[in-house]
Structures are given as C-alpha cells and as structure tokens.
Amino acid sequence: MALLVPVLGIEEVRAHRGWFLFMGVALIILGTIAIGSAEVMTMVSVMLIGWLLLFGGLFEIVHGFARRAWGGFFVNLMSGLLYAVTGLLMVTHPGVAAVTLTFMIAMLLIVAGTFRIFVAFATPIPHRGWLVLNGVISLFLGFSIMSSWPVSGLWVIGLFIGIDLIFDGWTEVMLALSAGSGGGPASAQPATA
Numbered sequence: 380m381a382l383l384v385p386v387l388g389i390e391e392v393r394a395h396r397g398w399f400l401f402m403g404v405a406l407i408i409l410g411t412i413a414i415g416s417a418e419v420m421t422m423v424s425v426m427l428i429g430w431l432l433l434f435g436g437l438f439e440i441v442h443g444f445a446r447r448a449w450g451g452f453f454v455n456l457m458s459g460l461l462y463a464v465t466g467l468l469m470v471t472h473p474g475v476a477a478v479t480l481t482f483m484i485a486m487l488l489i490v491a492g493t494f495r496i497f498v499a500f501a502t503p504i505p506h507r508g509w510l511v512l513n514g515v516i517s518l519f520l521g522f523s524i525m526s527s528w529p530v531s532g533l534w535v536i537g538l539f540i541g542i543d544l545i546f547d548g549w550t551e552v553m554l555a556l557s558a559g560s561g562g563g564p565a566s567a568q569p570a571t572a
Contacts, residue, residue, distance in 0.1 A: 429469025436463025
C-alpha cells in the first residue's frame with residue numbers, strides 16, 4: 380500500500396519566495412528595534428492590551444443590556460465590567476500593569492521549570508536531558524527576572540516580543556531559502572510501506 384506524504388504548501392512558498400524572504404527580513408528588523416527599545420515596546424504592548432480589554436468590556440456590557448431578557452445578562456455584565464475595569468487600569472497605569480505581568484511571567488517560568496525538572500527525574504522519559512535543560516533554562520529566566528524585579532517589569536515584555544519577532548523572521552527567511560527555486564519535492568511523493 381502506498382502512503383502519500385504531501386509537502387504542504389511548498390509550491391506556494393517557492394512561487395512567492397521573495398515575499399517570504401522580505402517578510403522574514405522585515406520581522407528581524409522589527410524584532411531588533413523592539414529589543415533596542417524594550418521599555419517602549421513593553422508600554423505599547425501593555426497599552427494595546429489595555430485598550431482591547433476596555434473596548435471588549437464595553438461591548439460586553441452593551442450586549443448584556445441590549446439582551447436583558449436573556450438569562451446570561453448577569454454574566455455579560457460582570458465579565459464586561461471585569462474586562463473594562465482591568466483595561467482601564469492597564470491604560471491609566473501601564474507601568475504598574477507591566478510590572479505585575481512581568482511578576483506573573485517570572486512566577487510561571489519558575490513553577491514550569493521546577494515542574495519540568497521534577498517530571499524528568501520522576502518518570503522514565505527517553506531523552507530526559509532535554510526536559511531537564513528546558514526546566515533549568517526556565518528556572519534561570521524566572522530567577523533572572525525576579526532578581527531585578529520590579530525594574531525588569533519595564534523591559535521584559537518588550538524584550539520577549541522582540542526575541543519572538545526575530546525568531547519568527549528567521550523562520551520565514553530559512554523557509555524561503557530552503558524552498559529554493561527547484562530544490563526539494565515539488566509535489567506529493569509516494570512512499571511504500
């Protein structure tokens with residue numbers, strides 16, 4: 380029996396290789412700018428999230444009052460108020476919101492790192508060294524953020540966004556370069572079992 384192994388979308392990447400390459404380079408540049416101005420990026424991100432929560436909360440409240448006869452009125456009203464108040468606090472106090480979110484990120488990294496290391500030693504997992512390394516890196520990042528907290532709250536979010544943009548950009552660049560103009564399978568290749 381033949382098993383078809385499709386190379387999903389490789390023709391599209393190959394046909395628009397220049398666009399993928401351009402997108403990748405643009406994302407790398409934007410990520411570098413974000414890292415270079417991590418404090419500004421953090422504040423912009425917190426403000427954007429705050430405005431989204433505020434408007435989402437207001438829409439939820441309006442929806443709740445517009446459909447008062449529905450049994451979910453109270454749920455709409457309370458969740459809308461929660462979103463709106465949280466968004467308003469984030470917009471009016473972005474520094475405090477950034478510091479608070481950074482504290483939560485640090486705690487998440489510490490707990491996740493500890494859990495990964497515990498699982499690696501408590502269960503017979505093949506290649507557990509990678510899980511231990513992942514846990515150690517998470518612990519290192521969490522404790523590094525906490526060691527300079529609350530000041531780290533002003534730059535960590537922007538730094539993480541910048542790093543993510545750079546990795547996303549390199550992914551696009553490598554995808555464009557690996558697709559080439561004729562390398563690799565152009566369509567599904569049959570494989571025998």
